[in-house]
Amino acid sequence: MSTLRDKLAGLSAERRQAVTIRGDELIAEELTLRQLREQVNMTQSAIAERLEIGQDSVSRMENRGDIKLSTLQAYVEALGGTLTISAELPNQEKIILQTSGN
Secondary structure, three states, X not given: OOOHXXXXXXXXXXXXXXXXXXXXXXXXXXXXXXXXXXXXXXXXXXXXXXXXXXXHHHHHHHHOOOXXXXXXXXXXXXXXXXXXXEEOOOOOOOXXXXXXXX
C-alpha cells in the first residue's frame, strides 16, 4: 500500500509544489472555533457565561478534534451567529440542512 508521501514522491517537483500550494489554500479557508471567537473579539469567559458553562469547558471545546453539532450550534449562537450546514452531492445543487431546532 502506498502512502501520501510515496504518491507525492512520484510527482514532478512542479506538481508537488502545486499540490502544496493548494493544500495551504484549503487549510487557510478553515477557521478554528478559537479563531471564530477572536474575530468577534470575545473571550472564552464571555462565551462561557453565555453558554452557562465554565471557561475551562470552552477551552476544551475549542481544542477538540470533533464536536457534536448541537454543541457547535450553541457555540456559534453564543458568538451571535447562526450555524448553517449544507451538503453538496454529485450533479445536484447545494442542499441546506436544518437542525431539529429550526
